[in-house]
Amino acid sequence: MSLTHFILLFKRQWFENRKAWLIGSAAIAAILAFLFLLAWQWQTSFNGDTSHGIFLILLFCGGGVFMSTILKDLGNKQKGIWFLILPASSAAKLSIALVYGIIIYLAAYFVLFYGVKEIVVTIVAPAGSSWGNFDLFKNGFYQFLFTFVGFQSIILLGSVYFNKSQFLKTLLIIFIGLFVSFNGNSLLLKLITGESHIDSNTPLDSFQFAYQGENMYVYLPDAASVAMSVLLWLIVPVCLWVITWYRLKEKEL
Amino acid sequence: MKTSNKILTALLLVLLATTIFADFLLKKVYLKINLNDPFKNYQPVSIQPFKYLKIRGGNGYAIEIKQAPLNMKVMTKRKNFLAVRQNGDTLLIGFTVISSMSMRDPESLPRGIIISNPRIAAIIADGSNNILTDWKADSLKLTLMGNAAVNINGADIGKLTAIGNYNTIFNFHTANKVRDLDLRLSNHATAILKGIDYTDLSPWLTNDSQLIFGAQAASKLSMLGRE
Numbered sequence: 046m047s048l049t050h051f052i053l054l055f056k057r058q059w060f061e062n063r064k065a066w067l068i069g070s071a072a073i074a075a076i077l078a079f080l081f082l083l084a085w086q087w088q089t090s091f092n093g094d095t096s097h098g099i100f101l102i103l104l105f106c107g108g109g110v111f112m113s114t115i116l117k118d119l120g121n122k123q124k125g126i127w128f129l130i131l132p133a134s135s136a137a138k139l140s141i142a143l144v145y146g147i148i149i150y151l152a153a154y155f156v157l158f159y160g161v162k163e164i165v166v167t168i169v170a171p172a173g174s175s176w177g178n179f180d181l182f183k184n185g186f187y188q189f190l191f192t193f194v195g196f197q198s199i200i201l202l203g204s205v206y207f208n209k210s211q212f213l214k215t216l217l218i219i220f221i222g223l224f225v226s227f228n229g230n231s232l233l234l235k236l237i238t239g240e241s242h243i244d245s246n247t248p249l250d251s252f253q254f255a256y257q258g259e260n261m262y263v264y265l266p267d268a269a270s271v272a273m274s275v276l277l278w279l280i281v282p283v284c285l286w287v288i289t290w291y292r293l294k295e296k297e298l
Numbered sequence: 299m300k301t302s303n304k305i306l307t308a309l310l311l312v313l314l315a316t317t318i319f320a321d322f323l324l325k326k327v328y329l330k331i332n333l334n335d336p337f338k339n340y341q342p343v344s345i346q347p348f349k350y351l352k353i354r355g356g357n358g359y360a361i362e363i364k365q366a367p368l369n370m371k372v373m374t375k376r377k378n379f380l381a382v383r384q385n386g387d388t389l390l391i392g393f394t395v396i397s398s399m400s401m402r403d404p405e406s407l408p409r410g411i412i413i414s415n416p417r418i419a420a421i422i423a424d425g426s427n428n429i430l431t432d433w434k435a436d437s438l439k440l441t442l443m444g445n446a447a448v449n450i451n452g453a454d455i456g457k458l459t460a461i462g463n464y465n466t467i468f469n470f471h472t473a474n475k476v477r478d479l480d481l482r483l484s485n486h487a488t489a490i491l492k493g494i495d496y497t498d499l500s501p502w503l504t505n506d507s508q509l510i511f512g513a514q515a516a517s518k519l520s521m522l523g524r525e
Contacts, residue, residue, distance in 0.1 A: 288302050
């Protein structure tokens with residue numbers, strides 16, 4: 046992968062899409078402001094910290110839409126051919142998608158989120174109020190970054206795998222995948238443990254069962270939990286990038 | 299079959315195999331649970347002996363502090379929210395599980411952490427809902443900050459210095475005995491003297507702080523006035 050090709054592709058992506066991205070940024074800022082105002086207006090009705098919820102909703106929704114558009118040309122026959130014959134390697138094209146869809150989007154989203162939040166807090170919240178306090182790194186919340194990278198990697202793979210309605214099809218696959226894995230694992234756990242009162246589970250992490258009206262929680266041992274995190278947060282995204290790279294190469298052929 | 303499809307299939311198979319393996323590991327943990335243990339939903343936390351306790355918490359769970367041999371347990375479900383640090387004879391606990399802003403009664407919340415120690419000289423709680431149970435000591439300094447609350451039950455303390463800052467609540471709930479109660483409340487702090495028998499009361503209140511008397515504590519006040 047040549048650095049020159051990477052920089053040229055980076056610039057091409059920016060110049061071709063900057064107007065749409067600026068409009069998208071304005072839309073995200075407007076939705077953020079609206080959600081913050083809603084949360085302020087009904088602050089006593091919401092149970093818990095709303096800032097984290099607002100942060101995640103637009104991070105994933107906006108991020109998913111953004112990532113799905115980066116290689117959108119592949120869905121159009123003429124533009125797709127033009128994209129595939131661009132004098133840059135598949136690795137360079139994939140890197141551009143990852144840099145824009147993960148690093149640039151995250152950076153831009155942080156700026157938008159914190160900027161809009163500060164403006165709303167300054168306007169509506171009285172001085173000294175703790176409303177709107179948002180600590181990204183409290184209570185392990187930073188782990189969302191890994192989930193976000195995994196999510197974006199799946200969206201990117203979907204945008205290369207499918208020819209039409211890539212984003213919707215990928216979302217559908219994600220929902221079906223989650224539904225099957227959670228419900229299937231629940232059945233599997235009942236079979237393996239013999240416990241029939243399993244209420245919920247998180248594959249590769251834990252399950253919950255009811256005992257005499259009390260919820261009981263079963264978690265993986267710490268060492269196994271770390272190993273599962275490495276698998277889900279590092280190995281799986283890298284595998285998804287490799288598959289996307291192969292898929293791009295296969296399309297070029 | 300295309301290489302991309304082969305790798306994707308292999309990845310899905312690895313995830314499936316790992317899920318089954320993880321389920322067998324979970325079974326091992328499940329079989330170790332003693333369902334007759336009242337603390338079956340808690341797991342131990344290793345701590346060293348301490349004299350001072352500093353808690354920074356949220357209002358989603360209560361933190362119970364008992365007088366008993368050194369021990370600490372955290373609710374298994376919330377272990378990821380716990381941060382423990384020991385600085386000399388000070389135990390610092392972070393447990394910022396946040397729930398609705400209106401949750402101010404520690405007794406109505408599940409115990410997120412249970413700490414026991416034979417002796418504590420001072421407790422500083424910031425933002426947490428705390429329960430102090432059956433505490434017997436010559437003296438204790440209890441400082442609350444940032445919306446923290448404490449319910450005190452069955453205490454027998456010689457000199458209790460209670461300092462309440464921003465929007466905090468001291469609730470002397472049931473069967474407490476304090477010889478010398480030094481109350482310093484500021485910035486909307488509240489002390490509820492309901493189930494308490496005291497000999498000397500030294501209140502110092504500023505900035506909309508308030509002191510609420512139950513019948514027993516109020517009758518004591520009139521007796522003190524006659525003396």
